[in-house]
Amino acid sequence: MPTLHFLANPARFRRFCARVLPALSAATALAVVVGLYWGLVVAPPDYQQGDTVRIMFIHVPAATLAMGGYVLLAVLGASLLVWRHPLAALMARATAPVGATFTAVGLITGSLWGRPMWGTYWVWDARLTSFLLLFFLYLGHIALSRAYDDADRGDRAAAILALVGAINVPIIKFSVDWWNTLHQPASIMRLGGPSIDPSLLYPLLWMMATFALLFVLLVLLRTDTEIDRRRLEAAEVAA
């Protein structure tokens, strides 16, 4: 992939960021404003859940990107271990906290979404529980990559963890779903399935795209900062 190789050079990546980030930030800010207005004001309330359904405009995108984020960590991990892609380690370091935050947002919004129906802030629902475990996987990645004085060792250990974790996520999801159906009836947190009304679907899709933009923006920003930090550390060592 020419784009990957093109961006592999940190200097080129930084120039790319310098050109792209201002426009990306503006676009993301605009998308957020439009999306929030659309979802919170314009879109109609659900006939069953009322206004609380609006939380899904934040919950679903956050949750989807949280899972995508872990897949990205695995891909970056493979890049680092197999092809020694120089930017992969830095980008993984940048991505993990962003993914963890999106997971936390998903957990909090999921909890708030369920409160009116469950009466409590937490139930051991299959989705929420899988999500909680995903959050722990992110925490593990973050902790491991920072557990060594030698940053390179931390990055490479975390890369292995990301690959093993990614393979395990479907297994964990399967086992938690199984565990849950045994102990509890089906999840309450449905979107309305494939027959979701267009007046809710379109703002949802918009917010998905918005969150994706936000994710990319945050990762690029943080990767840029990581390059700075590594440069600074290298300069200190050489001095």
Add this chain to the structure above:
Amino acid sequence: MATASLEVTDLACRRGGRRVFERLSFALGGGALLALTGPNGSGKTTLLRALAGLGRAEAGTIAWRDADIAWLGHLDGLKGDLTVFENIDVAERLRGAAPERARIDGALASFDLTALAARPVRTLSAGQRRRAALARVAASRANAWLLDEPFNALDAASQESLRTVLARHLGEGGLAIAATHVPLDIAGGRTLELGT
């Protein structure tokens, strides 16, 4: 044993975020001895580990031919709860070789460990442990010895034993590379100084 040969070209290694050496080139054949010298931190251990295949090189090539490597690191590589003999025996098996009783006994004798052979390694002094680790190397049929500070903790008599064993190994056609502060004092040995 078959003779090993080593050719290193333009080798560069990194440690702790900086390059400890670069553009390193040399070649060794059977019977050759190379002493690595230099101040602490000059990359002697990094070079040895890269040659053994334990560490990664950043640039350049390391080409071994017909080499069966025996490694002695900074640490002894001995299990404290096993006896000296058991350590050497299992080390041979882990290398995929059948332990030869006669060779092991000979190696133990070379380093004056025959009386200590049945003692658990954790009961030995640092010098005795180092000798046991050296005996492990000597007992093997490896034709390439990579030794990191082999003289560490050895008294004068033991240092002489090491020199004798080394000379014998070289005489049999084996090659050896040793990082050392103590002069090897063996005829025909070359020196490579790092950190300059």
Add this chain to the structure above:
Amino acid sequence: MTAFAALFQRDLRLVLRRPGDVAVVLAFFVVATTLFPLGIGPEANLLARIAGGVLWSAALFAALLSLDRLFAADHEDGALDLLLLAPGALELAVLAKCAAHWIVTGLPLAVLAPLLGAAFGLDGRSLGAVALTLLVGTPTLSLIGGLAAALTLGARKSGALLALLALPLCVPTLIFGAGAIEAVATGEGFTVHIAILAALALMAVATLPWAVAAALRQAGE
């Protein structure tokens, strides 16, 4: 004797020369299990219901406790370098070490747990389920824990970090292991659970040694 057998035998011999280390782990298992009735109350029905989960959770913690030293000892005395340099596949060496670990951890736990299960009021069939599920499930724990141990070799706070890394990955095994015991207690069969536990174990054996070997090589660099 192959290198695999030699390493397996070496590690077993090393552990058996320090039987105290094994005993401590098993003692922890007993103590940890005992905390639950003390914390929750001795009501017989309740204890019988939670027995499967309690035994499995305590077994998981006990197994993780002992995994800390799996590679650390070799790392500290330099024997790890020799394993990395050995001619055979490093993955086989990993299996040998995990197998030896299982013999002195998972296996005794599977034998000890039914005795504790009786104290929780489980009936004969359930006790059999306890033993069988632990027997089939603990090898997976040894492998996952082995991976976590290899990834945290030489790291700061390696003990807690090892648990943080391993526990989420052990959740599927825990769910099916404890679930099997509950299934037996309620009269259903547990064949599906055992089959899944076995499948998880096979998957672990088929995939994790490569990850562990990669992590060990990183530790050696």
